[in-house]
Amino acid sequence: MxxxxxxxxxxxxxxxxxxxxxxxNIIVGLIASLITTLVFGKHFLKGWKKFFxxxxxxxxxxxxxxxxxxxxxxxxxxxxxxxxxRMPIKPGIVKVKSSLKTEIGKTFLANSITxxxxxxxxxxxxxxxxxxxxYVSSKNxxxxxxxxxxxxxxxxxxxxx
Amino acid sequence: MNNxxxxxxxxxxxxxxxxxxxxxxxxxxxxxxxSATKSVTLGTCxxxxxxxxxxxxxxxxxxxxxxxxxxFFASTVAAHALIRGSYKxxxxxxxxxxxxxxxxVQK
Numbered sequence: 001m002x003x004x005x006x007x008x009x010x011x012x013x014x015x016x017x018x019x020x021x022x023x024x025n026i027i028v029g030l031i032a033s034l035i036t037t038l039v040f041g042k043h044f045l046k047g048w049k050k051f052f053x054x055x056x057x058x059x060x061x062x063x064x065x066x067x068x069x070x071x072x073x074x075x076x077x078x079x080x081x082x083x084x085x086r087m088p089i090k091p092g093i094v095k096v097k098s099s100l101k102t103e104i105g106k107t108f109l110a111n112s113i114t115x116x117x118x119x120x121x122x123x124x125x126x127x128x129x130x131x132x133x134x135y136v137s138s139k140n141x142x143x144x145x146x147x148x149x150x151x152x153x154x155x156x157x158x159x160x161x
Numbered sequence: 162m163n164n165x166x167x168x169x170x171x172x173x174x175x176x177x178x179x180x181x182x183x184x185x186x187x188x189x190x191x192x193x194x195x196s197a198t199k200s201v202t203l204g205t206c207x208x209x210x211x212x213x214x215x216x217x218x219x220x221x222x223x224x225x226x227x228x229x230x231x232x233f234f235a236s237t238v239a240a241h242a243l244i245r246g247s248y249k250x251x252x253x254x255x256x257x258x259x260x261x262x263x264x265x266v267q268k
Contacts (some may be wrong), residue, residue, distance in 0.1 A: 092260035
């Protein structure tokens with residue numbers, strides 16, 4: 001069943017990428033997705049059932065909007081720090097604890113942190129995220145945990161767990 | 162449609178430029194990666210979105226739209242690998258760095 005889900009996803013991606021519905025193209029697509037499934041199938045997500053729960057897709061759409069907004073904010077932030085003559089930076093690596101359990105959730109959280117204002121994930125060990133922060137604004141762990149993870153963590157929990 | 166896509170091209174090129182300026186001005190590898198990842202990803206994604214608006218739901222437009230998530234995942238994972246690799250290799254943080262928690266887990 002896990003393999004079938006991956007196969008369907010790959011085939012849809014192929015159809016979108018090539019964008020034509022002639023028979024030879026579909027046959028090549030089927031063969032290509034079959035090979036991909038056989039090679040990478042065992043690394044695919046454990047909870048394939050989550051693919052068939054519609055409310056998760058609803059949260060993904062909401063998450064995409066929040067994420068795009070954060071991403072644009074991040075870029076203005078970087079542009080400001082780079083262009084201002086005094087260069088207001090105060091970098092450091094901080095440790096942040098997250099409550100996510102699944103691997104895929106952690107992956108998405110790490111990627112989201114990389115794209116948000118001034119932060120980039122250095123490493124993930126168990127539950128701890130090590131984050132390089134371009135402007136360390138406070139030394140209190142609770143304050144910066146909320147600042148870095150706050151907005152994303154609860155949405156990702158809704159999507160993946 | 163053509164004019165709107167031109168605006169997106171302009172924004173994209175502008176952010177790519179900011180990313181490159183950051184790459185030159187900021188002091189060390191870690192800060193440079195910050196500017197390189199964020200600005201260049203949004204810049205390139207914006208250009209791709211402009212291409213999508215210009216061509217609409219045709220072969221080219223959809224390919225451009227699909228390349229956005231691919232660029233996004235590739236650049237975040239690459240940034241993560243580069244920053245972790247350079248720390249493990251032993252490149253020092255900038256001397257005005259405030260705090261370094263990652264030191265404790267390195268054996």
